[in-house]
Amino acid sequence: GAGVSQSPRYKVAKRGQDVALRCDPISGHVSLFWYQQALGQGPEFLTYFQNEAQLDKSGLPSDRFFAERPEGSVSTLKIQRTQQEDSAVYLCASSGGYEQYFGPGTRLTVT
Amino acid sequence: RKEVEQDPGPFNVPEGATVAFNCTYSNSASQSFFWYRQDCRKEPKLLMSVYSSGNEDGRFTAQLNRASQYISLLIRDSKLSDSATYLCVVNRMDDMRFGAGTRLTVKP
Numbered sequence: 001g002a003g004v005s006q007s008p009r010y011k012v013a014k015r016g017q018d019v020a021l022r023c024d025p026i027s028g029h030v031s032l033f034w035y036q037q038a039l040g041q042g043p044e045f046l047t048y049f050q051n052e053a054q055l056d057k058s059g060l061p062s063d064r065f066f067a068e069r070p071e072g073s074v075s076t077l078k079i080q081r082t083q084q085e086d087s088a089v090y091l092c093a094s095s096g097g098y099e100q101y102f103g104p105g106t107r108l109t110v111t
Numbered sequence: 112r113k114e115v116e117q118d119p120g121p122f123n124v125p126e127g128a129t130v131a132f133n134c135t136y137s138n139s140a141s142q143s144f145f146w147y148r149q150d151c152r153k154e155p156k157l158l159m160s161v162y163s164s165g166n167e168d169g170r171f172t173a174q175l176n177r178a179s180q181y182i183s184l185l186i187r188d189s190k191l192s193d194s195a196t197y198l199c200v201v202n203r204m205d206d207m208r209f210g211a212g213t214r215l216t217v218k219p
Binding site for chain 2: 042
C-alpha cells in the first residue's frame, strides 16, 4: 500500500507569504505528527493529532503556525507571514500504534 | 539542554570496522526508545527498537540503560551502505523526541 505522502515536495515563498503544506497519512493510521527539521539537526516535534483531535501543539514555534486534520485523515500545516527562520524541511509521520512512518517531507525555503 | 543528546560525529570509518554511537536522555518518564536511520535528503526510517535487555538485529546491537538514561547502538562489520545519519529517539505517550543525529561515513 501507499506510504505517507506530502505535497508540495518543495516550496519557495517570499517572506510574508502564507504557505500550506499537506500530508496524506497511511490509510487507517490514527496518529499523525508534524516535525520541523533544520539543516544538520534532528526532527523537532511540532504537533500531534489522534484522529481529528489535536492533542498536543506545544511544539508550534509561534501563533503563525496552525495545523488541522478536520476529517481525521489528511492534515494541513499552515504557516502565516513566513519568516526566513521558517526555512526547513517539514516532515509528517503517521502511526498505527507503534512505529512512526515518515513522509518524504516538504522543503520550505523562505527568501 | 536538549532532551536527547547524541555524539555529534561525524564518524568516518573503514569498511569492516565496528562503530558505536551513544545517546543520553533527560526525561526519566520516557517509555520507549528507538534508533532511526536517515539518508541524505530522505525521511527517517526505523532501524530498531531498544530494550533494556539489549537486542540484536544482524550486525546491529542496541542497548538501553534506564538507570543511567543512556542508549547505545553498535554496528559490526560496517558496510558502505551503512553510511547515513543515525537518530536516537525517545518516546513518552506518543511524544517522540529526536536527537540531532550522528553522521556515519563508511569508506572503502
